[in-house]
Amino acid sequence: EAGVAQSPRYKIIEKRQSVAFWCNPISGHATLYWYQQILGQGPKLLIQFQNNGVVDDSQLPKDRFSAERLKGVDSTLKIQPAKLEDSAVYLCASSLGLLGRARSGYTFGSGTRLTVV
Amino acid sequence: AQSVAQPEDQVNVAEGNPLTVKCTYSVSGNPYLFWYVQYPNRGLQFLLKYITGDNLVKGSYGFEAEFNKSQTSFHLKKPSALVSDSALYFCAVRPNTDKLIFGTGTRLQVFP
Numbered sequence: 263e264a265g266v267a268q269s270p271r272y273k274i275i276e277k278r279q280s281v282a283f284w285c286n287p288i289s290g291h292a293t294l295y296w297y298q299q300i301l302g303q304g305p306k307l308l309i310q311f312q313n314n315g316v317v318d319d320s321q322l323p324k325d326r327f328s329a330e331r332l333k334g335v336d337s338t339l340k341i342q343p344a345k346l347e348d349s350a351v352y353l354c355a356s357s358l359g360l361l362g363r364a365r366s367g368y369t370f371g372s373g374t375r376l377t378v379v
Numbered sequence: 380a381q382s383v384a385q386p387e388d389q390v391n392v393a394e395g396n397p398l399t400v401k402c403t404y405s406v407s408g409n410p411y412l413f414w415y416v417q418y419p420n421r422g423l424q425f426l427l428k429y430i431t432g433d434n435l436v437k438g439s440y441g442f443e444a445e446f447n448k449s450q451t452s453f454h455l456k457k458p459s460a461l462v463s464d465s466a467l468y469f470c471a472v473r474p475n476t477d478k479l480i481f482g483t484g485t486r487l488q489v490f491p
Binding site for chain 2: 266
């Protein structure tokens with residue numbers, strides 16, 4: 263099966279600019295996640311979608327970050343305006359998962375490496 | 380607070396020797412436990428998971444992990460390390476929700 267697709271692979275922007283990332287999950291996967299991985303740290307969940315609804319966005323900096331999954335398939339994550347500390351790898355993952363104790367594993371995309379200068 | 384600890388930033392081992400990468404967790408209930416590996420400029424790849432049953436879980440590439448409930452640990456092991464095993468390894472727990480909580484990662488360096 264095709265994996266989780268993300269684009270772009272790399273992005274360099276200046277602070278205060280805007281940027282958007284795109285994710286196409288595995289076909290049929292209802293749950294989609296965006297994780298932020300800062301260099302030297304483990305990935306941190308930003309937002310979780312179940313179909314086109316938000317399940318958890320408690321760690322999403324909503325003053326500058328937004329995400330949508332309008333048709334329950336593809337998703338975009340946007341940062342506006344970007345700060346230096348937003349430099350990180352943004353990972354998208356998907357799973358069949360149901361809410362609760364889903365046993366299905368995640369599949370991660372290759373990520374988008376964002377550098378804010 | 381729910382958390383995962385990987386106490387070693389880096390583990391060095393000679394090729395052919397056994398390796399252990401440590402992980403402990405602090406999560407209420409009975410979480411699912413995972414190990415992922417990350418190669419440079421690549422996404423996270425699933426290695427293995429523990430849900431229930433036998434405490435010794437076997438995964439991809441000859442890796443295994445031992446779940447110890449009393450010590451709340453889930454250490455990753457391999458009997459004989461390969462140079463190609465050199466990568467960043469993440470332990471993760473999945474408490475009573477769908478989200479994964481990751482440790483900070485351990486860099487494994489296998490020397491020829």
